[in-house]
Amino acid sequence: MSTIVRQRNLEAAKGGDFPIAHTPAEGFELPNGETKVFVVGMLKGGVGKTRLSMLMAFFLAMLGFRVVFIDADSTSQSAHLWKTRVEGQGQKLPFDMIPYPLDDLDRKIDEYRSRGDVDYVICDIGGGNTNAFMAAVRRARKLIIPIGADQSEVDRLNPTRMAAQGASTMSTVGGCEIYVAFNKIDRRRKKKSNQFRSVLEGEAQEGGAYPLCFTEIPQLAAYADAYGHLIDDFDFQGEFEMLDYLLHETGIWEFKRLVEEFEDDEERVEV
Numbered sequence: 001m002s003t004i005v006r007q008r009n010l011e012a013a014k015g016g017d018f019p020i021a022h023t024p025a026e027g028f029e030l031p032n033g034e035t036k037v038f039v040v041g042m043l044k045g046g047v048g049k050t051r052l053s054m055l056m057a058f059f060l061a062m063l064g065f066r067v068v069f070i071d072a073d074s075t076s077q078s079a080h081l082w083k084t085r086v087e088g089q090g091q092k093l094p095f096d097m098i099p100y101p102l103d104d105l106d107r108k109i110d111e112y113r114s115r116g117d118v119d120y121v122i123c124d125i126g127g128g129n130t131n132a133f134m135a136a137v138r139r140a141r142k143l144i145i146p147i148g149a150d151q152s153e154v155d156r157l158n159p160t161r162m163a164a165q166g167a168s169t170m171s172t173v174g175g176c177e178i179y180v181a182f183n184k185i186d187r188r189r190k191k192k193s194n195q196f197r198s199v200l201e202g203e204a205q206e207g208g209a210y211p212l213c214f215t216e217i218p219q220l221a222a223y224a225d226a227y228g229h230l231i232d233d234f235d236f237q238g239e240f241e242m243l244d245y246l247l248h249e250t251g252i253w254e255f256k257r258l259v260e261e262f263e264d265d266e267e268r269v270e271v
Contacts, residue, residue, distance in 0.1 A: 035113045037173070038142040038252060041125035041133050043163060044156035047146050048183045050078040051223060053124040055243055057095050058231040060253060065119040067095035068112050072105055072136065075127035078227075085228035094232070106135040110172075113139070120252075130163055137167035140176050142250055146183035146217070149193040158206055165207075179250050182216040184223075215245040 040053035050073065057069045071079035080099045086092070098108060105123075112118045123136040137143055143164050147153040161178065168176040180200070185193050193216060200210040217223070222239035247253045 035118050037121040037140045039123040039136045039140045040144045042145050043160045045075055045127050047153055049126050049146050050124050052146050052183055053122055054079055057122050060120050061094035067120045068118050069095055069097045070123045071099050072123055072125045072132050073127055074100055074129040079124050082228055086230050091230045105132050109139045134163055134167035137164050137176050138170050139172055142177045145180045148184050149196050178211055179213050180210045181213040184219045185216045186219050213249050215242055215249050217242050
């Protein structure tokens with residue numbers, strides 16, 4: 001990320017007001033020069049994964065990162081429809097989107113990982129496309145499985161984890177970290193998610209306790225109203241605060257590292 005973009009984001013972050021930052025992250029290199037690939041996926045539809053993954057893409061692009069979004073959901077292509085609506089308003093997404101169908105999903109991910117000019121590749125995968133799901137997980141460092149506080153979604157969690165674990169054993173990048181995150185949680189029914197959390201964190205589960213994130217994404221108007229719109233202004237101390245927390249908790253984006261890098265830049269300039 002360029003020093004100017006980094007400085008603008010840091011100053012805004014410290015003041016609690018992030019600006020629009022669609023400037024390309026020129027010259028920025030992720031740790032060890034690697035493009036970060038992560039999957040937001042669940043072998044069941046209706047869990048809110050597309051909305052969550054798209055908001056993550058907007059967030060990272062706003063910070064100046066170069067993002068490629070792969071819409072690999074074979075059942076709905078909601079992300080591509082989102083893009084179509086944005087363009088219908090005379091606007092453009094601040095990141096590239098690759099639409100389904102992708103018979104060569106694995107090769108497409110490899111292509112973007114090897115180019116050297118992409119910071120993040122985000123794969124949105126769901127429904128019953130197990131082959132695409134496993135192909136992406138084999139090439140991803142992280143998998144986020146969103147679920148609601150609903151028994152029908154919890155019932156599909158174990159098949160999703162088993163598929164992910166199977167894919168991870170054939171990983172081309174040294175393995176994939178799995179995270180389960182409660183999504184679309186009604187804060188008025190917090191007791192319900194707490195009950196499911198207690199069960200899923202128990203060792204009695206088939207395959208052992210699930211790696212549940214502490215952060216829960218709430219069911220709020222800001223998330224519901226986001227679909228079809230260009231999101232370029234996040235209130236990180238308001239309704240989108242939990243999205244920021246989830247990205248930090250999963251290690252997808254670390255503000256602390258960004259601060260340290262900028263401070264290092266300042267020290268080099270002073271010398």
